[in-house]
Amino acid sequence: MGLPIVVVHFLRRCRLATFLSVLFLPGIVSAREIIVAPSGGDFATIAAGVGAAQAGDTVTVRAGIYNGAVSFGRSGSAAAFITLRGDPGAILDGTGGPGQGITISSRNYIRVTGMTVRNFMGSGTPMGISVDGSSSFIELRNNLIHNIESPNDNAHGIAFYGTAATPMTNIVVEGNEIRNCRLGQSESLVLNGNVTGFTVAKNLVHDNDNIGIDFIGFESTGPAGQDQARNGICVENVVYNISSATNPTYFGDRSADGIYVDGGRDIVIERNKVDNCDIGVEVASEHLGKTTSNITVRNNFISRGYQGNVLMGGYDASRGNAQNVVVVNNTTYQGTGGEIVLQYNCDGITIKNNILDAKAGQPYIFNGGGNNTNVTVGNNVYFGASSTSPGSYPDASARFVNPLLVTPLTDLHLQAGSPAIDAGINLGNDAQGQPLSGVSSIDGTPRVHGSAIDIGADEFGAVAAVGGSNSPPSPNLMAHARPNPFNPLTTIVYTVATEGRVSLRIFDASGRLVRTLADVIRRPGQFTASWDGKTDGGTPSASGAYFLQARFADGTKAQQKVTLAR
Template identity: 85%
Template structure:
């Protein structure tokens, strides 16, 4: 019910107003949805509990949650429609708190056309697998935006901040996860943000994932989550995310092993990872498959800043010979900085790897590009800038146009952009187009500025502009609320 109607019927309760709206709605043109706003507030709203508001919502309705701490869990009992999403909107200070309980904060199971915006979800804990937000089955047209999730944890098991599990024969599609923050979660062997199983079509954009004790963002296949032949997260983009301080060093299930990725594709396919900023993770970005005989394939990693990865900044292939394959992986126009154990490593079972137009700024004595495992074939390395390792060899693979020169970054570590006199400016090679006719280098640099300006593209993630940084991003992401 809109607020404009409330003064007309002040003595009616919420359900009376709903019945009246339904009666008048039947008199208007067919197909027109009458949207209502349902207010949840500690006092003075239509409901005092978020779950009650969500249960009452019909397609087109918005459940607005006023500031307050709501000690409960929420599950969507019905779907919206293409023309009428059901929206759960948290105003600043609206907190869904799991203290004293367990399980999931928000559950969306086999529901479609659902939008969750602006809530804080925190303190869901327990010995099972607690999750801040759980999306399951064939749920499609799901949007999660501007949500803060923190302190989701299990003392001895697994946990997730946000988890999509495509477990049905019908794939999840049209998934948007944008502008969220996930922090301070204890995840066991799981991930802060994961898309797993039969998921076909997604955008993970503008999220900030930090200070978690296992993988930041993960796209998974071949774990038996979805039906055979469809059990892969696929056809998606991971763009404009900021991921930092991701480490399993203190995770009790890892015994001190440091193997948490900032961004990980484990069995996914047809995914573009671009314009992300990843710093101080056990592994910066990894493209691999943990299942023998199964391949992660058709992955593009481009226009990213990646720094201080403990095992390395970009890793590809299975982590040992008994794992799966990485096939057709394109690594172009990235800027990497001082991975503790090197910049790029091909582990095991890589085939069809392209490494071009990258700036690889290594630590003294570490490798630029290494063949750390075996069975790696069809590797093409060309036109990269190499600096810092006190070596005049790119590593395990030849680079005919290697440039051993200081790239002149603005302030290495804190600012990986190019100075105006950088030798990387206009030094990139034309990479051609992908199968869809789009430039393989991407149309936008790490900051969302045009990639094509000057006589040629620049090497690395940043395309220098004489007027300074171009902050006109191609797809703006709303700022997170302060909460």
């Protein structure tokens, strides 16, 4: 038997005695790298490469356009995932083929990273990446999904359907982009049915004609008693331009959510940026007698929701319930239909420490259904509409003041001197003993800086360590962009300690992607990139503040504010 590749690499870093003891341990898995390439690789199709993969293998797809559906026929193991990894420019294209891109059905320990999946269309339900059955320990990272389309039916960018008696668990969906999809009455990214234990993080979802991110229950997807997406976190996602206005299955109705919990339970939605969606964030149940429960919405920027920025409860009296929902320390801005709307069948709602910057003539908090109970409102900042009334519910500690946002609409952070600074109240802990307001602000900085927590999602003056406030310092460090401020060019020097994919992206202050500077596989070393102040399309960007974000293969990130001064 040949020497396992993984052991060869191990030998370079260990003493010979340690190497020999590892070499003869039972159960050592021989890991291979299988190359898929248009020419000169082990296989010419992704399907063939994945079909040959065993536990521990990595299928590396070289740049090129590949056709045909891909399905994982085997599982990996806890010590040996099967990995499908795309080099920059590796594209799975569905033009003229079946409606499914990548399928993982009741398989475990699978990673898919760095792939572009596009142009899966047609009748049925096209999907970019489909995961179903009891699939667990699934990681989807840093993939680009676009133009998944159904003209008059349903489609998904990424879909998890927990259909088996054994729940899906240990699900990670991180760093993916889903855009320009025509979805019918379905979703860009969905977890539906018997799914428990998930992280949906740092995804960019935009310009789709139905719901951005959805956590669903009670659709008879999973077995009775387990038919709810549950016990998960939705964090640091950016969602914008989500609308069903042009969706032919909606006939002009605008009801697409940026982030939606429809029948899920025990989910935290935090540190997301949601802008220009039909509904910003919604917590509801569409099924009579069924309840969405124990949902926390905190430390988010939510702006320009057409129906409103935060909605709760069934959309009419014959729908389901929203129970035990906490909406705290968010910053909302000018929802067309108001800032927070309680529809029908809400019970046990807490609304505190939020900045609600409303349009003139619109309600801050509106009781639309009239049958909502046990609603607690307190210590919010109200600005833009009434200067005396929060709306449908009293707030004994209301603050009717200008919160002094940096640049309303484009940057919802606090300016120096904002009355929201150190004006929040301690909301205590949740059922798990964690602070109800969370431990990190919208930017990942410590949630309390100064004498007290700030009202809203920002924590003025707080500074995060590289990798986030709750992460150990990363060995991957990004130096300051220089010059900063700049015009016309700034150069970024960054150091990579762990081999893998590195992305450098520029975002505007509202979280929208402006420019991708790099999306490459790097070995350890120091590298440079530059930004000329233009968008990906070559259009000069306006003067102002932008954010340079670097993401590394070990999951850490570094972020720096850069200023373009034209």
